Amino acid sequence: MKKALIAMSGGVDSSVAALLMQQKGYECVGATMKLFENEQAGVKREKTCCSLDDVEDARSVAYRLHMPYYVFNFTANFEKEVMDRFVCAYEKGWTPNPCIDCNRYLKFEKLYLRMQEMQMDTIVTGHYARVVYDEASGRYLLKKGLDNSKDQSYVLYNLTQEQLAHTQFPVGELSKHEVREIAEANGFINADKPDSQDICFVPDGDYAGFIERYTGKTSRTGAFLNTAGEPIGTHRGVIHYTIGQRKGLGISAPHPLYVCGICPEQNTVTLGGSQDLFSRRLTATDVNLISCDSLEKPVRVQAKIRYRHPEQPATAWCTPDGVLHVEFDEPQRAITCGQAVVLYDGETVVGGGRISSAEKS
Structure with a gap:
């Protein structure tokens, strides 16, 4: 057996x-x-x-x-x-x-x-x-x-x-x-148990608070920049922000502002309008392919940039250095470094990798 x-x-x-x-x-x-x-x-x-x-x-x-x-x-x-x-x-x-x-x-x-x-x-x-x-x-x-x-x-x-x-x-x-x-x-005790929703080690959803407690380091404040690189305010520390974030910025402006860029080296967070969040290309590293051995030649795929993000038509290929390149037919909103891009051919997973950069064109 x-x-x-x-x-x-x-x-x-x-x-x-x-x-x-x-x-x-x-x-x-x-x-x-x-x-x-x-x-x-x-x-x-x-x-x-x-x-x-x-x-x-x-x-x-x-x-x-x-x-x-x-x-x-x-x-x-x-x-x-x-x-x-x-x-x-x-x-x-x-x-x-x-x-x-x-x-x-x-x-x-x-x-x-x-x-x-x-x-x-x-x-x-x-x-x-x-x-x-x-x-x-x-x-x-x-x-x-x-x-x-x-x-x-x-x-x-x-x-x-x-x-x-x-x-x-x-x-x-x-x-x-x-x-x-x-x-x-079958009388299982958990038949009606709700699905878990949050990260197990951050049950209150306060990621920045967890990181500060875990590392023992207090976040360094720094400059909010506009898309022209000009200071427009003070942020609470880069760990408090993610690409596409709108809430909790504490900045007054005549139009909605979103996090468009995070630079830990300069300790800056760039804010812009919704139009500044769109990118057509991304690169990904730490790539794993399942349905094929390689992607030396460009292939048509459906690509998913977040767990809840609908798949989008794109072309994907890998360069000899092992980096995955994905070019979408239409620009995608808030492509975020650290998230995974996963490629599909219909119902089949082609493979994926960790997003390392996004470009507008």
Whole structure:
């Protein structure tokens, strides 16, 4: 009998994934990754993941399914690979997506290695995505989840061929409504549990406050500049801002102002109008390709620059230095360094990378 290690977050999706793998005949073991001490008083369980409630919910489902269940302590790895990277990105004037790093370095590195050490056949998560083997190319493909409103392929673009060969996403074939119905029918305690919304280590959403506490450094104030490079006010520190931000600037102007540029080296934040936020080209580094070995020649794709951003038609290619170049048919608003650009061919993920620059033309 084949064996599956189920990454159980305490949510309904991973719980139903475990049930579906049992129904496919797998011997299943549940595992929750302890990543962060998230037991502050007053933090509502529906706002974030990684709480004691989540562990108990996962344990309850595993017990109901008669599965062995473990909690693996990866807090040191999480601090190094996710929290440190998050802080470093903000200090560079970038806006990171820590969920991508968590998937890459924790779920599909540390937990994946644990799966191999336990001599199991596959790792299973509750992501809304699909893995398909393509006979023609001999490659494993990552495809969108069938529930387009819940598709999570964007945060999984770093998966390698080896990882895809030993990964399953059972709920990727279902809608969220169907998943909840299955959980309800099987008496799961988390059948109606809301999806987590916030970053687990910043449950109050105050990223700058977290960074100051984490580093022990107080933000340095600096100059707000207009697009001509002229000082027009004082900012609170570059970690307080992200590209496209409008609220919380504290600047009076006859027209709305937005953050258009962040320069930590000069400790400046540039403000401009909405028209100043649009760029047609971007570059990305730390590139991973899934559906092909290379992008030496330009290819037509649909490109996504943020998790909730609709895909847009574009042309993409890689230069010999490994840098991914994407040129959109139409200028895109607030392309942000530190976010991921993910390329699609229909439902299939071509690959992606971390955005490192944006150009107007």
